[in-house]
Amino acid sequence: MYFCYMLSKKTKYGIKALTYLARQKDKTPVAIATISESENISLKFLESILLTLRKNGLLGSKKGKGGGYYLLKESNEIQMTTVMRILEGPIAMVPCVSLNFYEKCDDCPDENVCAVNKLMVQVRDSSLKIFKNTTLADLCNC
Amino acid sequence: MYFCYMLSKKTKYGIKALTYLARQKDKTPVAIATISESENISLKFLESILLTLRKNGLLGSKKGKGGGYYLLKESNEIQMTTVMRILEGPIAMVPCVSLNFYEKCDDCPDENVCAVNKLMVQVRDSSLKIFKNTTLADLCNC
DNA sequence: TTAAACCCTATAGATTTAGTAGATTATTAA
């Protein structure tokens, strides 16, 4: 059985890594290898994930000995909408329903009559609400 | 920009075809080609979609001249949970969160502490609620 | 005889999930 609109491992691992960093007491850098071992994530894959999180302003990094990654904000200031948009892309399941990345369907003459649009608008709104009201702090058990 | 946990065209087309059939006054069979032209869906693709909907008990079919597909139930009796599960697969975005197709993640030692699990349970519940409370009739503007 | 569903196979292209190899940078120890 295939899970069709499935969460990618990229996002899954990214969230796990972020919560790992959120559980740290201070903001001293944590090496990729440390997170990789603790969370059972392929090192090189995690490397690329943390890089995109850094490039999108969620993480800071320090090179060289004693280096690693650290959160740039407090964990209760990081909404899951931000995380999801960076790692997974738009929240909407159809482009014609996306707030930030709207695209018209070429097969659909009128969105206001489209059943798919009507249904997915609701799904988008409810998911968005959850992602907005949940922060990293809510997820990291601390 | 890629939509990562995107709705497949299979599901999209399937929902459109179902609402097309729901809008018919009587239950006389409608040919695939008719739906295909009206909804701008590739004929052969639609063929396979309608076939799976029939095999899963949503549609009836009639072969030969004047044949086609028709709804087996009233449109207000067809929940979108059923449609989504047939076309798209499990509602959950992660196997470890699925009600009907649960699978443990091999990387995750304890689901009760897992941030991804915690978040996705909420998303599953809210999506499920929408799909359960929406029927074909709600979507077909009639 | 014709029009329709049915069934099987193949496939280009995209995406995901990595793996491999090496470059660059910063710290630390000699």
Add this chain to the structure above:
DNA sequence: TTAATAATCTACTAAATCTATAGGGTTTAA
């Protein structure tokens, strides 16, 4: 000051899987 070390960063490659069709032939009923 220099060399070693440890870390991030960059770029290429590749297997596996999934999507969205296309083609062609068979069966059934009017």
